[in-house]
Amino acid sequence: MTSIDCGHGTHPGLKRECNEDGYCAVPELGLWAVADGMGGHESGEVASAIVIGELPGLIRQGQDLSAAIVSVHGMIQAAAERGEGGADMGSTVVAVRFDGPSYQIAWVGDSRAYLWNGELRQLTKDHSYVQLLLDAGLIEKSEAASHPSGNIISQALGGAEHNKVKVDRICGELHQGESLLLCSDGLHGEVTDEAIAAIFAAAADNQLRANRLIEAALAAGGKDNVTVIVLSPATSA
Numbered sequence: 001m002t003s004i005d006c007g008h009g010t011h012p013g014l015k016r017e018c019n020e021d022g023y024c025a026v027p028e029l030g031l032w033a034v035a036d037g038m039g040g041h042e043s044g045e046v047a048s049a050i051v052i053g054e055l056p057g058l059i060r061q062g063q064d065l066s067a068a069i070v071s072v073h074g075m076i077q078a079a080a081e082r083g084e085g086g087a088d089m090g091s092t093v094v095a096v097r098f099d100g101p102s103y104q105i106a107w108v109g110d111s112r113a114y115l116w117n118g119e120l121r122q123l124t125k126d127h128s129y130v131q132l133l134l135d136a137g138l139i140e141k142s143e144a145a146s147h148p149s150g151n152i153i154s155q156a157l158g159g160a161e162h163n164k165v166k167v168d169r170i171c172g173e174l175h176q177g178e179s180l181l182l183c184s185d186g187l188h189g190e191v192t193d194e195a196i197a198a199i200f201a202a203a204a205d206n207q208l209r210a211n212r213l214i215e216a217a218l219a220a221g222g223k224d225n226v227t228v229i230v231l232s233p234a235t236s237a
Helices: 044-059 063-081 129-135 193-202 206-219
Strands: 004-011 022-028 031-038 088-099 101-107 112-116 121-124 169-173 177-183 225-234
Touching: 004 206, 022 044, 022 193, 022 225, 031 044, 031 177, 044 063, 044 088, 063 088, 063 101, 063 225, 088 112, 088 177, 101 112, 112 193, 121 193, 177 193, 177 206, 193 206, 206 225
Parallel strands: none
Antiparallel strands: 004 225, 022 031, 031 088, 088 101, 101 169, 112 121, 112 177, 177 225
């Protein structure tokens, strides 16, 4: 597979004691993922840990990315049934799997993927109440960032045993000079697309980009946990 240069990081933010986000970087599988747990102190942390802990093994067993995410959904529900974490615990996920320069991104919830190619473009579409309002034409895009129901998502991994999950996915190719950003809503809920784009434009090093993105979220208030992964094709020496 194509060698990938990666920068990544996570921070609990300035308002929360517990970091319910998690992420994995498994280059040998071409796999990177961000998960944002929910369900309160400890419960969300358990749910996101299940996502990040189990996803690589399911991929190694031969499941494709979407099927592995559905399997993780059931694992969170089973863990809740056993009394691990909370009964209502859940998690978002956004994950990418590379096969050479080709990639597949799959997601559930409002953790996002963006493409940077000199301009920033959101690749994923949030599973959220605000997105439903946008789709219905009931609010303008300018209203979305500050909407009072911005933290309500329309589906997540886990939850009640009867809950089903629909994994969305997109495919593409990552070329030289392009980058992918995976992030929890602790970034995109605090930092505008314009500010994210400015950070990508100002630095080429992916770890520096990741650090600056987290710093920007904290500078904007740091109300939530924030996790970022930045990926680019590695340049040959």
